[in-house]
Amino acid sequence: MDRHTLESAAAKYSYLRGLFGIPAGLAFIAAALGNNAVGPFAHDWFFVLVIAALGLMALAITRYYNDNYGRLNPSSTQQVRVAITVAIAVAAMVGGAFLLRDLPVNGIAVSFATLMLVSYAITVGLSAHQVIIWGALLIAGALPVWNGEDPSNTGLVMAGVAVIACGLLDHRLFVRAFGPPTVAADAQA
């Protein structure tokens, strides 16, 4: 019996529910398309419709995890940790994009990749795929090739793709930790 594995089960449950990465990543991409007014995204109502659909997708994913893997309320320590992580995240995103605005780098990609690396390291520890995906985004964003047009929207698309890819691999880790979804689906007592 591994004490650490048992104690970290709640953190893994909270942070490795990677299917949420799909609507989150699509929201990033939709934001970039909306900013560039690409196709139907030229209309504000279409963007709102897409975000609403992604919200419904997130609700369905919540139900999938609750029905197949159960529910929990995190401890107050974990809640404080999440609050601190979110505060650092917001500060890092805003501050990073501001500090890097005059450099030929992609501020969105660099600050978001750094934020994700730090938040995974604080919460569940970094896995190989997280280091590779967020490291690649960080390097791509930090390459001094982003002069000229505002690279924010390209950064949003890159971040969106990274969120989806990382989410799918996080979900794989989640299933490895808690088992396939059908085994205990009828286990409510």
Place this chain on the structure above:
Amino acid sequence: MLRPDEAAPVLDRLIHEPGRLAILTVLSSVKDADFLFLQRATGLTKGNLSSHLTKLEDAGLVTIEKRFIRKKPNTNVALTAVGKQRIAEHWAQLERLRQLSEPDEPRPAHRGP
């Protein structure tokens, strides 16, 4: 090695059973969790988990709340204050036992004149 004035570690038999130790350890890291999550996290069967939870509830280490979520029955479990204290003490005793089982540090060789 125990010192002469030191008491030997005492393990709590109720908690030391692997299934119950797993349940309490998982619960010690959350505010509360439902039956299905505990089953997933501990790998216990439905019957085993149910039986262990009944024993833990009878001993006052956990509270069990039966409720309905979207018309489906749901069992929610939380550690009591006594349960929190007992599981923390138990892990401390196990840690002490582990330290006692380790060989004493080799003494440096005596280099006399």
